[in-house]
Amino acid sequence: MIRTALTDLLGVEHPIVGFNRSPAVVTEVSRAGGFGVLAAVSYTAEELDAQLTWIEEQLDGRPYGVDLLVPEKTADAGADREDLVAALRAQLPAEHLAFVDDLLDRYGIPRLPVDPGRDAIAAGMSRRGAEAQLDAVFAHRPALVANALGTAPPHLVERAHDAGMAVAALVGTRRHAERQLAAGVDVLVAQGTEAGGHTGTIATTVLTPEIVGVAGDRPVLAAGGIASGDQMAAALALGAAGVWCGSVWLSSVEDVAPESVKRKFLAAGSGDTVRSPARTGKPARQLRSAYHDAWSAPGAPAPLPMPLQPLLTLQAWSSIDAAADAGNPGATELQSFFVGQVVGAFTELRGAGEITREMARGCERRIAALAGLVR
């Protein structure tokens, strides 16, 4: 067992946080002695409520967390909540709608019927939209609430602390960290550029000690480039109190990603990702596909700000995923998902609990090996 400020804070066995949108990954990580964190951004407020209920039933008191995306700056409509999707939809330029339509045509993607839930998820990536998710979270008992983008709003920190929950925040620069600390955040997640999802330009090797240097006694987790016990030991060597892993669970059997995208992940190399705003409107690392090449080709429109870009593209992604699962070759070329550079190390699908336990064991083995180098 590895004891750090994080295992003390959360009351877990291993300083391994498993961030994923799949409820069964969250429960398997927590059951294996890690700390599962559900990505709320993939759900409407109603779905989130149901998922958290299920997770708590499974975990029977074991701790888990929730990760929200409450962005600081978004293209929010000045409308009330009932009109939010319509007001946002009215902001989508005709050029962008035509570009996405043409892209699907060129790759021969049959369209699924429009799913209002996908629009609601996109709208949730706005400051206003995220408020409904907050209410769903505080109707439950996560041990930790994280904010994935920007400084957590003061009422989030206050509500969480009042409810006895720790607050974490993902940071990509020292300045981010200083603002989060001033906002009262309890745990900083130093997310290196090699990470999947919304990420900055500074690598984990450099960012982690820099954030540790400003965090004082608050635990810092390293994120980005960590999918093995060796990488976990490296993160601890950099001064982290634990690791925040996202990508590795995409190689778990419990992950809800389409089988077709999991196959692409297993085949991908570490150089096959791209940091692009073409999916969410903010730079996020993803598996590079024909989709990103199209958005960066000459003449392509500039991606829209969050949440308009997700609103523009989420329905298209549903169609692409369904077509790829059905073997459509154009869809397979376009298909992508958020993933970090560690995707190059994926060789097989494993259980999320097994991944957790093997990472912890591997970390202990590596620490013992390091000690053996010293004469």
Place this chain on the structure above:
Amino acid sequence: MIRTALTDLLGVEHPIVGFNRSPAVVTEVSRAGGFGVLAAVSYTAEELDAQLTWIEEQLDGRPYGVDLLVPEKTADAGADREDLVAALRAQLPAEHLAFVDDLLDRYGIPRLPVDPGRDAIAAGMSRRGAEAQLDAVFAHRPALVANALGTAPPHLVERAHDAGMAVAALVGTRRHAERQLAAGVDVLVAQGTEAGGHTGTIATTVLTPEIVGVAGDRPVLAAGGIASGDQMAAALALGAAGVWCGSVWLSSVEDVAPESVKRKFLAAGSGDTVRSPARTGKPARQLRSAYHDAWSAPGAPAPLPMPLQPLLTLQAWSSIDAAADAGNPGATELQSFFVGQVVGAFTELRGAGEITREMARGCERRIAALAGLVR
């Protein structure tokens, strides 16, 4: 003391390689128990010969190495060696010459007289030009010869092995590593994207274990993001047999960089670098300055291939450095040099020997601390 396959191979005390263009950094690192490696690319063949003679006099048998840049693909002229500079100069487009001239004018940089030695250095960054450097190297007794870019030519590996020297190569992808191993290289340096100089896109946390996985029994060094004992311990945790450090010596008193650029380094943050082809013609990480912004502005010409871009700009860099040292504010805005993201951690200038010893001690302290986490 930390014993690894690298300390065994090179007969050194610490698995720390110090790569730098300053002969006194090389000797101080080797004297402190590390392994100094001279960057030959900064010198003409004649200068290199003189530097290696000086280094060997200082070191009195202690081992050191040389790093060459023998590129695989360059815009070599079809001329013989005496005409190489002239033949290369004839390939510089008028648009590019005018762009550099205008840039210096806009920032008010007085021109130094043209230095033929700078042109010779630029020409040395060609396959033909590098041959003269090879001859200078093999007139001496380095314990290791490294090639910084692309696969080492077979005659380099052969001559080195015949002379009892180990051959190292810097790699940024698994495919690079496989080609280097096939070419008979003895030591692989996995260079992460956070490194200064010519670097790829994959971060050290991901690249190092990937290269270790294909290297078999040949030692792998981690490069990129390593300037402290903690970062060195992280590299060893990733499976490296040691570290190849470049940037950290730019914060040493012995480094020959202009005082003005050292001041910029001390003031810089970890987010202040850029990976750009605007200096050498190949993507290389540097301190970001007005120079890079000018080259990526709309209407700027595309950088030329190596060695034409260095030939185009090396005289300009001499003028910029001299003007910056004299306090010219425009020159200070333009000034830059190769450096990795660790530049954000530089707070003072120290002796290169002290840096080496402190890194080794810090690594041992961190390993002991890691062992203390295991219950």
